[in-house]
Structures are given as structure tokens and as C-alpha cells.
Amino acid sequence: MEDNQGQDHHSPSNHGTERSEPVRSRWTPKPEQILILESIFNSGMVNPPKNETVRIRKLLEKFGSVGDANVFYWFQNRRSRSRRRQRQMQASGGTSNGFANSPSSYLVGSSSSSGVVGEDHGVESLFSFSNQMGFQESEQTSGVTSILCPSETSSLHYQTAGFITIFINGVPTEVPRTPLDVKAMFGQDVMLVHSSGVPVPTNEYGFLVQILHHGESYFLVNISAV
Amino acid sequence: MEDNQGQDHHSPSNHGTERSEPVRSRWTPKPEQILILESIFNSGMVNPPKNETVRIRKLLEKFGSVGDANVFYWFQNRRSRSRRRQRQMQASGGTSNGFANSPSSYLVGSSSSSGVVGEDHGVESLFSFSNQMGFQESEQTSGVTSILCPSETSSLHYQTAGFITIFINGVPTEVPRTPLDVKAMFGQDVMLVHSSGVPVPTNEYGFLVQILHHGESYFLVNISAV
DNA sequence: GCAAATTAATGATTTATTCAAG
DNA sequence: CTTGAATAAATCATTAATTTGC
Numbered sequence A, B: 001m002e003d004n005q006g007q008d009h010h011s012p013s014n015h016g017t018e019r020s021e022p023v024r025s026r027w028t029p030k031p032e033q034i035l036i037l038e039s040i041f042n043s044g045m046v047n048p049p050k051n052e053t054v055r056i057r058k059l060l061e062k063f064g065s066v067g068d069a070n071v072f073y074w075f076q077n078r079r080s081r082s083r084r085r086q087r088q089m090q091a092s093g094g095t096s097n098g099f100a101n102s103p104s105s106y107l108v109g110s111s112s113s114s115g116v117v118g119e120d121h122g123v124e125s126l127f128s129f130s131n132q133m134g135f136q137e138s139e140q141t142s143g144v145t146s147i148l149c150p151s152e153t154s155s156l157h158y159q160t161a162g163f164i165t166i167f168i169n170g171v172p173t174e175v176p177r178t179p180l181d182v183k184a185m186f187g188q189d190v191m192l193v194h195s196s197g198v199p200v201p202t203n204e205y206g207f208l209v210q211i212l213h214h215g216e217s218y219f220l221v222n223i224s225a226v
Numbered sequence C: 001g002c003a004a005a006t007t008a009a010t011g012a013t014t015t016a017t018t019c020a021a022g
Numbered sequence D: 001c002t003t004g005a006a007t008a009a010a011t012c013a014t015t016a017a018t019t020t021g022c
Helices: A032-040 A050-063 A068-090 A121-129 A184-185 B031-042 B052-064 B070-092 B121-131 B182-186
Strands: A163-168 A171-176 A190-194 A217-222 B163-168 B170-177 B190-195 B219-221
Touching: A032 A050, A032 A068, A032 A163, A050 A163, A217 B163, B031 B052, B052 B070, B052 B121, B052 B163
Parallel strands: A163 A217, A217 B219, B163 B219
Antiparallel strands: A163 A171, A190 A217, B163 B170, B190 B219
8 A cells, every 4th residue: 555656646647628527537648648658668668767757747748638647657557468468479379460569679788697688577677676766866777768859858848839749750859840841851862751641742942831740740751762 | 230331241250369269249450450441541541432341351351350341330430430529629629639549559659640631521521422332342432542552452361471561651561571672672771660769670781680570560761861 | 320338448546576675 | 574665466447449229
């Protein structure tokens, strides 16, 4: 019956849609939020320390009300279910390609020794010591690097004036709402394609004709390749 | 109208995880299947005619047992809910970026969905009359073009020998399981990035060092842009 | 095409276990 | 040995997805 897991917990994240909701018992993550969370989890940060959790929460807030506790729970459940599925798969010769979990590459540098970074238990031990820390304010726990964009490292977190957050190749990125010069920003022979597969039109100078939409996913693709 | 729908259906799609499942009444789409379905829906084909439905089902079968009926129902519900959401959004000043759905499993980390490219109502009306699909066998309803890769137009549908299906920029694509020459296949300055954001390593000749995984999502990105 | 009825997914809680201090 | 922190496993509870009947 501990009160909380070291995470601030409580703060039930009123996430109410600023309306008179009698009770909305549970947080329903927006698709964009899931995208961010998955992105972080798959990058190898399967158990973010408290300070990272806070940063993640702040990023998520751009897409809807969330509390640190929600983030904490999400990772806890994600780890747990990932492990369980892994187990069940092994117990039944699952040839099926699981997309579900694949925290394959880690940026963790320090803790060496152990060999294969196979599955969870291995991962778990890798990070286990970085969890309890209740301090380490502005320092990365170990070799753990955040995948959040730099703009997040500073303060200021609610929807910045002229900027929106979109996903480029899966990475949350801030871009000005202003007509964007794609060529100047990303290179000569590339174009942006919306996740639905529809290219984002540009004029003959390479400027976007259409504005990008906050929260959407886009991919940079080589023109010669498409 | 269970029987009609023109779907052969009642191939109860025992969707059993290729195991000896006694009975499982309902189809549980695999994440990869959802990806495919979303991909098609978002491409504008919101109400595929019967012949397309069959082709879609065959593609989906690469990732698990499915019946034509399952596919049909999926599109019917997808249309219906999309419209409802559209209405609700309009009725409550939806400032929130709408990402249409949230595929159950979160691997969706990559593809996501619509929002931007005109949501339904507009598109739907285009196809609304083609749904009863009790007939119109082999004819495209209108200007509907399939987004499925060409290899799907032929017969043969279960996991072809040396080929796997992956998603490149959201498009289902068949590639050989063999070490792939990325430069030769897609162009000089591009690289493949897994949907998790992790680049797929290649050797100095541009050949993949690591094999691609059936059902995974990858994106072609310009090297100079990343 | 809609909506009630079912079933699956998954956020939130609870319980049990482990490890390090003291 | 006891205590507290942290978390994995199990469970509960609510929401979303799918099926069914009209």
C-alpha cells in the first residue's frame, strides 16, 4: 500500500475536456500521444526516470491534458504487457512477426558486461539502477539520451506561438506554422509526404503550398525514390 | 443482412493464431492488417467494391486469417464512425487535431491516419453507391485505383517463398528477403529508417546489413535531410 | 446505416517481490 | 531483521472495437 511509486502519482490528471464532466475515470491518450510514447519506448527508453517522465508529460500536453502519473502508468503497463506477450510467443512458436515490441537499440553506453540485449529482462536490468534515483536534476542518468527534440529541454511548454509539433519520420519536431521552405530545411531532392500517402504540394520554389497540421505525421522521402 | 453483403463470408475466419483454436467467434485484426486497411481507407478507397475487397483480404491473409466479410464490415464501420466523429468535432469546435482512429496496438507508432486529407464525408459520397457490393464483380466502380502493389494483382497469396511484405512510406510493398541493395532499388542518397526511428544499417556499398522484417513499417529518407 | 450487445484493449490499482540501507 | 523504494505481476474497471439485429 505504498502511496506512490516515487512518481508524483495522484494528480488524477483532470484531463477533463474543460467541461463539466461528472467523472471521467480514465485518461484516453490521443493518437499523437501514443505515437510519442511508442516512439520513446521503441527507442529504448522503456523505463524513463522521473525527470524524463516530466519532460515527456510536457510534450504530451501539447495534444491533450495528461499527468505525470499517466505517463508513468503507461510505461509500466507497456513494459509489463510487452514482456508477457514475449513470453506467450515463445511458449507457442510464434513465427508471427511481432511489431508490438522491439526496444532493440539502446543508446545506453555505460553498463556493459552482459552480452545479448535480447529481450526485456536484459533491458530491465540495464535500466534498473537508473530508476530509484529521486534526484539527478539536470543530469542524464547514465548514457540515456532523450529523443525529445531540443526545444523541449528548455522551459515553456504549451503550444508556442507560431510553432506546431508534427512528426517527421516518427520524430516529434517543432516547425514554424509559416510557409516552410522544404528544400532549404531538409535538402534538395526531398519532399514531404503525409502519413496517409498523400504528398504535401509545394510550388516551383520548393515552398509548401499547404500548411502542415499540428500533430500529423509526415515523412521525408527522396523524390527519385518515389 | 448477414448473409448477403455479397461477401462469401462465413469463412468464419477462424483467425486462430495458426493454432488449433477450438472456436473463436470474432476476428481480431493484426496490427499489420490495420495498417493496410487504414492505408487503403486513407488513400480514398473508403468503400471498396467486392473485387477489391477480395484482393484486400488476400493481402491481409499474409498476416493472419481473415474473411472477405471481415474486410467489408471493417470498411462499413470505419466509414460510419468516421462520419460520426466528423459531426461531433464540428459540434464542439474541435481544435484538437483529429487523428482518426487509434489502432488497438500501438505499433501504429508509424502510420497513423488521416485528419488532414479531407476526412470522410466528402470522399464517402463519391463511393456511397458502390457499397452494397452484391455484384459489380470485376469492374472498378469509378476512377478507383488500387493502391496495392502490383504483385497483388496476380494470384498466389500466402507468404511467397522469398518475399516479405513491409510498409514503405505507408505503402504495402513486397521485397525479397535477400540482402537488399538500397541504392540500386531506391536511389543514391536515401536510407531506410524503421518506424521506431532507428535507421536500418547498410554497409559501404549500400546493402542492408540487417534484414527487414515482415510487416514492419519503414520510411525512405534523404540522407542529407537527416 | 444505425445502435444495442459483445468482446477486446488498456488505463489504473493492488499485491508481492526484490534489493539496499540501517 | 525491518523498513522503504521501486517495479513486475495480477487484477479491476472503463473505454474502444467489433458483431449482431433491425
